[in-house]
Amino acid sequence: MKKEKYRPIDIAIAVFVFLCAVLFILPTVLTIANSFMTSKEISANYGAMFNNMSGEENVFISKDVNLKFIPDKVTISQYKSVLILNSDYLMKFWNSVILTVPITLFQLMLAVVTSYGFARYPGKIKSIIFFAYIILMLMPYQVTLVPNYLVADHFGMLETSEKLIFKGAAAPLNVFCMMWSRRAVLLPSIFSPFSIFLLTKVMRRIPISYVEAAKLDGAGEFQIMTKIYLPLCKSALVSIGMLVFIDYWNMVEQPLVLMKNSEMHPLSVFLSQVNTGDVGLAFAVGVVYMIPTILMFLYGEDYLVEGITYAGGIKG
């Protein structure tokens, strides 16, 4: 096929779409740009948003709230105070990691097994259970938080403190202690049916002939799951994992309600409670908080596109 030139209409559409796309990325760019401003500049620009802006003296506060792209003076002082001067933020970042990574991993592992169960030998009872899962998935967390709270309260999971029992060479095992002390948030999130729903739909599309071929070669059910279903779902797993990770990376309500001990709250909770004093820092913290998701996108954007291809419809 010979290479055609772009038609004028295509160029026009490209310009239009590109303008829309720029609008979409604008808030992200602004967040990053603002993180390089001095706190003085930020209070000058955004001071009007917070009536009782105080702290630094003789700061000119503009009546208008100005949006600025390019800082007057580029500085990394905000990052310095977030990353070096104050270890609080790194602690909270770690809190986010120790919540989000186990949730994502365990939810995916559970989803592989459960989706396999739903996709193999479908039947009436299974489809009824699957329907229940869909309803559960559609419940907003404000509704599911009520039952979750009841359970956490009943089992005394609301007020926990971190006890690190491993010392010396076994210290990495303390990760499990940390996870255990966060079980009030971890457990319900792991059993959340979102990834089961998506993965079941992908698994249902796997041609039965693959399975039959494997059976002729003497594969058992477990091997069919691990050697046929699992590899075929790889890109779907990556894309579902990304969605789950992003979702829980941003969670605010669950830790607020289910963890009384605010020392264990993730950074997203701090970001949501930013007020007068630390607006300047908020942008820098926001950017630091973005880094894992950006890295994930760089690695997995194609998976995101590819993996979700088969997921259409509800029943699949």
Next chain:
Amino acid sequence: MIRRRSGNQCGRRRERLFSNACLVPSIIGVLIFFIIPFIIVVYYSTINNAISKEYVGTENYSKLMDNMAFKTAAKNTAIFTGIAVPLATVLSLMLAVLLERRIPGKSLVRTFFLSPLMVPTASVVLVWQVLFHNHGTVNQIVEMFGGEPVDWLKTSKGQVVIILMFLWKNMGYNMILYMSALCSIPKDIIEVADLEGASTFYKFVHIKLRYLSPTILFVFILSLINSFKIFREVYLLTGNYPAKLYMLQHFMNNTFQSLDYQKLSAAAVLFSLVMIVVIAVLLIAESFFGKDVEN
């Protein structure tokens, strides 16, 4: 829908048992953390208080229905969801169709549209506040063109802001879903239509939309789920008791804080019932539209 009889014939008992056993861990977890406590929630919604535990029937529900806060919240949520979810479904489809053409810079545009997924909710709310503040950027632009500045966040115009936020956050991903669905439409059908001299419009309505219908439904559902998550942004933008943007989620949150179990349970049960009806309608719609394209 054609029921797939895959493997039913050749499945031996023991092998079926394995696939059933695979469901057990998840079902146990869901029972413990969601279903059983939800039954307790239903029970709570029918008693007068947690101490004397007298059965009061539907009293909590009728009280809830008379509650002004609940009514406002339900109304605002219904308006928001009713506008935002269809908009997100349709607009992203339009974008995907535009991007189907041979245009330069496609993958860059795709990344740009996906970028809202990467940004942490809370830090981007600051930017939105700057944009829609009384003296913020949008009002400055409005004034530049001689318009009256609008108090975006404290009047009913706030719905516009959160609908925009919702679209901003969700359109990119929806678009991707549509794009991959468009790619998987069998090429030969389009070619036959081309040979028969079908117009672009005809092809779109009669072929592409047909094939896309399961995806459209799927996008609709995802948008519906995400529409309930926008509360976080609304809350961060406007606080606990916004005058004009009081949503159902605010109601739940505030009731949660006051630990009024009866009110809370009744609201949760009511919400679930509405959702079950919505899903049932969607399922019926799917089996209606999706029939002829599945195999």
